[in-house]
Amino acid sequence: MQQFLNYLNSTQTPGETGNFAWATIYILIIFGGISVAVIAMNWLERKVLAHMQVRLGPMRVGPHGLLQPIADALKLLIKEDIMPAEADRLMFWMAPVIVVITAFTVFIVIPFGPTHAVTDMNIGVLFMLGVSSLGVLGIIMAGWASNSHYPLLGALRSSSQMVSYEIAMGMAVISAILMTTLTADGAGTLSMIQIVQAQDKQQMWFLFRMFPFGFLAFFIFAIAMVAETNRAPFDLPEAESELVAGFHTEYSGFRWSLFFLAEYAAMLAVSSIAVTLWMGGWMRPFSHWLAGDTWDAFFSFFPAATFFLLFVVALAGTVRMPKHAAFKIQKAGLGAFALVLGGIGVLLLIPPVKDRIQDIYWFVAKVSVFMYAYIWYRGTFPRYRFDQLMKLGWKVMIPVGIAVLIVVAAAPAFNFVW
């Protein structure tokens, strides 16, 4: 127990302390967190999309459909799993496994706080880019192994789209790396933790650094990451009207849900990378502009305040439930959920917890902005045509990416920085 508290207080990542039991606990916490985030995202996406289209969305399973994702997971678990007779059995089996592994492995280098990363590799950014792009292999395998027309076309589209946008993404990432060299000692870094620390030292998010070039690089990354994860408006690989469901047309049951899990885990991963590179990672907003103990104390109440707000929303939902005997259980359930949220809010007010939760809270808050944006894009933008998509990737994103890269490199090289 004492040792455990020592690890909590240490200033090193689990990888650096060299205790693998501690590292394993950490890894399991991260997997639990991702699973909860995917479940929450599944519910939120349906609800938000529904409300954008003036519908109600899931309402039947649990109060306001809160238990819908769990019901879906159970349904998929007991559903028959069809493997086409002509499929390449080994590849068909391996494809979802590879996609899931690559989607999760990126989280090794994501820093949720100065000490809250599984391990701090000094080549973190390269590791992230290398691993996240291996997901293409799983998609190609899925499309090829199905031995069917739609999956093959979906896989080809998906892979060519992902590799095209990966170049622009790489350019944007290099611009961020170049910005890390603008600290006083002039040393650049590829470590994700040190990238955030560089933003702390420069007292500015890279989003606003060398305005508007930091913003442009971020903008390129933000577009490329939507294309990388095959989400709307770049969801051509699974364009329902043309390709049924793209590369996972032949997948059913739990294998399909692994692709679903991987897609959402990849969305979380790229959003986390965008937050780390451009939006100050775990730093709270205005950490230098509004500095001082008073402001620190003010911002430290945000985690609890968020949960109290959710508590009030859930409580309002409980009160507004129809007054009918059939809604009794739903009402009790939503009330209990509100109390759980309020309880978490109270828990976050206890000083030791409050201090330790700050980094993680701000990181998660920034990531959730991106996750909401993903739903928003899907609700508002029409889908691209494939030639438009490739044109945007090769003829707009890459030249702009190279131009931003050259400017960001040129200014410091000739001692002209703003």
Place this chain on the structure above:
Amino acid sequence: MRLTALYLFASFSDFQQGRGSVQMPENYVPAFIFIAVALAIPVVTLAIAKAVRPDNPFGTKLMPYECGVDPEGSARGRYTVRFYIVAILFVVFDVETIFLFPWAVQARTLKAFGFIEMMVFLAILIVGYIWIWKKGALEWV
């Protein structure tokens, strides 16, 4: 960034010789634990699903899906050559990106010299880029 794997390997040997800022093995073992857990999740859930799901296959059910009609031809046929062009162009530009990373870390130390060196390298690539644009390799119609 498949070529990143090569770079990762190079840095790996750097660590072993103690040139890295952190000790190699301690920092990388959690990564392997993480990958093992990530492998366990799909394998275990698929095993559970296999135990509880019904299994009742028959010929029509196992046919490739083509919106209800019998499948037309084989999926192992030919497809447009443009996907190959994209693949080739990707390799070229991806190698370029990998070469930019080491320079980006040292950009401030190398100052104008490093910048001009890298611009020469980029200029060669940009000439190639303009050429493929003019040649119509980026057109998709």
